[in-house]
Every structure is written in structure tokens, then in C-alpha cells.
Amino acid sequence: MAYNASTVVNPPIPYVGGIPGGLKVGTQIIINATLPYHENQFSINLQCGPNLNPKSNTALHFNPRPNEGCIVRDSLQHHSWGAEERHGGCPINKGQPFEIIILCQMNHYKVSVNGRHFCDFRHRIDRNHVNTLTVEGGVQVNSIRFDGHGGHHHGHHGHHHGHGVGGFIGNVVGGAIKAAMGPPSYPAGQVHPPPPSGGAPGQPMYNPPVPLTTQIPGGFYPGRMIFISGVPNFNASRFTINLQCGPYEGSDIALHCDMRLRVGGDMNVIVRNSCQGGGWGAEERHSPYFPFMPNANFDMIIMAEGNQFKIAVNNQHLLEFYHRLQPLTRIDTLLVKGDLRLTQVRIQ
Structure with missing residues (x-):
């Protein structure tokens, strides 16, 4: 197949x-x-x-x-x-x-x-x-x-192609997705580096290999965003996205997102967690919907706010995950692994 x-x-x-x-x-x-x-x-x-x-x-x-x-x-x-x-x-x-x-x-x-x-x-x-x-x-x-409109010949949105991910993810610098995710909220008394301006977005990686381990230059801070476009495999079981404090097995994980399409008794569940010193925290499993399907492109944005991460998929807010690991600047590595093909990754 x-x-x-x-x-x-x-x-x-x-x-x-x-x-x-x-x-x-x-x-x-x-x-x-x-x-x-x-x-x-x-x-x-x-x-x-x-x-x-x-x-x-x-x-x-x-x-x-x-x-x-x-x-x-x-x-x-x-x-x-x-x-x-x-x-x-x-x-x-x-x-x-x-x-x-x-x-x-x-x-x-x-x-x-x-x-x-x-x-x-x-x-x-x-x-x-x-x-x-x-x-x-x-x-x-x-x-x-x-x-047709959603397919190969007339796909002016084009974002399910490996080579044409520009549609939603390549052009977003605020617009609809910032509206979906709301403005960043800064805790009183804390000073953070200013987020990059819209005129100088991060350089995208096109069709990177999976598993992908890549550095997040300058770490995380409120207003920082990661854009991930991909396609779960035809027979996908699960794929995972981690924001880590280091590129190694055993590094602390500030945000672990495990998309489980079919894993044992789990079907269409997004498990979120953190790991510090080798110990996992409490799982969070509730989400209002499950936007991932085999063979269907997704566009995900992870954005840091002062007290939480916000995640949107396909231009719709999906969930929040409150920070368990501080300071955010410790987060310097993005890891993506599992049953998917990545079409674009960009850090802004």
C-alpha cells in the first residue's frame, strides 16, 4: 500500500x-x-x-x-x-x-x-x-x-501535499490563529524577551525526517510559537510531540503530547503529560474533539503563554496545558516521532 x-x-x-x-x-x-x-x-x-x-x-x-x-x-x-x-x-x-x-x-x-x-x-x-x-x-x-477543491487537481489550499504546505501554515503570522488562541497573557512582574516580529519568521523545515529532533534557539517564552504540519500514516497507531529540556533520552519534558489513534484500549485520545527527573506527572486526557486522521493533513500550532501552552489544530483551538516546568527558557528541543510524515516545521 x-x-x-x-x-x-x-x-x-x-x-x-x-x-x-x-x-x-x-x-x-x-x-x-x-x-x-x-x-x-x-x-x-x-x-x-x-x-x-x-x-x-x-x-x-x-x-x-x-x-x-x-x-x-x-x-x-x-x-x-x-x-x-x-x-x-x-x-x-x-x-x-x-x-x-x-x-x-x-x-x-x-x-x-x-x-x-x-x-x-x-x-x-x-x-x-x-x-x-x-x-x-x-x-x-x-x-x-x-x-476537486479538497484534492489533487484543484487543491488551491494545497496544504495536504508534501510540497505545498503553504496554504494555512505557511502564511499564518497572527490572523485567524491568534484570534483562535487569544492574546498571550504575561504574569505581572516578569520580563521576557520580546517575541520575534512578524517580518522575521523562523526558517521553515520542509519534509524533515521522522523521528525529528531539532533545537529551539533561545528556548521558549510567552508568545513563542511552533508550527507543525504533517500527515498521519495510513495505518497510524500514534505519534508524539515533545517540548524537551535537551535532545537526549531521559531529558526533562515540559510538554508531552501523545496522539493515540489506536493504541490498546485508547482510540482517538490526546494524552498530555510532563516528565521531570525521570518521573511522569499526572496525565491529562480530555479534549473537545480529536482532529487527527490517517492520510489527512493537519496543521498544528503550539503557543506559549505566561502560565500555559495553547494548542490549535486546523485553525481551531484544541486545548491548554498549564506549565509544570519553569523557567520556560529551559525548553530547547522539539522532538516529533511516531506514525506520521512531516511536511513542514517552523519555530517563530
Whole structure:
């Protein structure tokens, strides 16, 4: 299995992957596959989350059943299926390659099979909530391609490409992200180095290797920010971001962020902690949402305030972590490791 820009090749089934850039009007999902002779059905699902059992809310469930001569279309909300739509026959034959194209439009999904329009399916769930594509059943998928506003050909945002991360992360010097994170608050009586001006941002690192250990020149202080863009691997289990007091194993860790997509009993959890003198502190696990998905680009900003770190992902505030280790200037190393590909890292 390989992942290149907005194409997934020969994925294992069940496939669960993020939709790069989200689902927008004009987004196309093109699936080339074959249903073996000994299999009876499969499904393609546009979901509002990655869970398969119990299934996340599903805006479009597209379920070809050649033995029954139909393709069932439906939606799932709060574990309850809606009204099935079955008309149109089943132009998919066992043992023969086929292509399905799902085009998101303002009021409905438009689906074609083998180059011919097959059906429209009106939106029952707001398309803005859809962030995951799943494929289940006995199908053999050759490729999945994302085109349109969120994909390869018309991706003017471009930030899910390894070479085109400039969209959100490269241009932010305050604007929306500072609004999302709020102004830095300085404790009374403390003097800090002034944060770098917007005219002299740090030099970005493009496509750095993972694991990445890099120096934070001048340490941390209120107003300092780290920008991290990356893509969790197709089968990602976890990845970790540490702000450390030194580059070595065993260095004190001021902020340990462990993104757990699937680790033992943990699924879609962000564990935060600190480590001093070899001893871990108390874990913090609550977050209002989990923004990371396999194959889907993320843009993260970690900003220091006087009494806490603030973290935003994809232009939305995510969480805070109160400082346990002082002074912040001890923090001189960024470590990123785990199941992801980094596209850009910048310290400002």
C-alpha cells in the first residue's frame, strides 16, 4: 500500500481514511476496484468520524449488492438507518473492474459508475460534518483518489501535499490563529524577551525526517510559537510531540503530547503529560474533539503563554496545558516521532 498526495493505492480493507481538505462542493472521490466472484457485497461510506463498530454517523452509505440486482443508498444517524433508496439496478458485475465517482454538490451527492451517471442522493447530514471515507466488505480496491477543491487537481489550499504546505501554515503570522488562541497573557512582574516580529519568521523545515529532533534557539517564552504540519500514516497507531529540556533520552519534558489513534484500549485520545527527573506527572486526557486522521493533513500550532501552552489544530483551538516546568527558557528541543510524515516545521 502506498500513499502519494491525494491517491491511496491498494489499501487493505476495511479502509478508514480522512478526506484531505474535508468535503467541499466540488470534491470528487474516485474509487477503482473489483468485487471477486465469491463475494456478495461491499459498501462505501462518507462518515462523520472513523468508527466502524458502532459506526459513526454516515452521510452516504453506498452498498452495491449484485446478487440482489441493486445498490442500496442510505444514511445513519445516532445508530439508526434512514430510508433506503434502491432503484437503478446494479451496473457492477462480479469479477470485472469498475470505477465509482462520488461528486459532492450543494444539495446532493452525484454518483457515477463506469462513466455513467447512476444516482443522486440528497444530503441528509450536513456535508461539513463529513471527514472520513470508509470502504468495507469483500471488495479489492486498486486506488482511491480525491479530486476537486479538497484534492489533487484543484487543491488551491494545497496544504495536504508534501510540497505545498503553504496554504494555512505557511502564511499564518497572527490572523485567524491568534484570534483562535487569544492574546498571550504575561504574569505581572516578569520580563521576557520580546517575541520575534512578524517580518522575521523562523526558517521553515520542509519534509524533515521522522523521528525529528531539532533545537529551539533561545528556548521558549510567552508568545513563542511552533508550527507543525504533517500527515498521519495510513495505518497510524500514534505519534508524539515533545517540548524537551535537551535532545537526549531521559531529558526533562515540559510538554508531552501523545496522539493515540489506536493504541490498546485508547482510540482517538490526546494524552498530555510532563516528565521531570525521570518521573511522569499526572496525565491529562480530555479534549473537545480529536482532529487527527490517517492520510489527512493537519496543521498544528503550539503557543506559549505566561502560565500555559495553547494548542490549535486546523485553525481551531484544541486545548491548554498549564506549565509544570519553569523557567520556560529551559525548553530547547522539539522532538516529533511516531506514525506520521512531516511536511513542514517552523519555530517563530
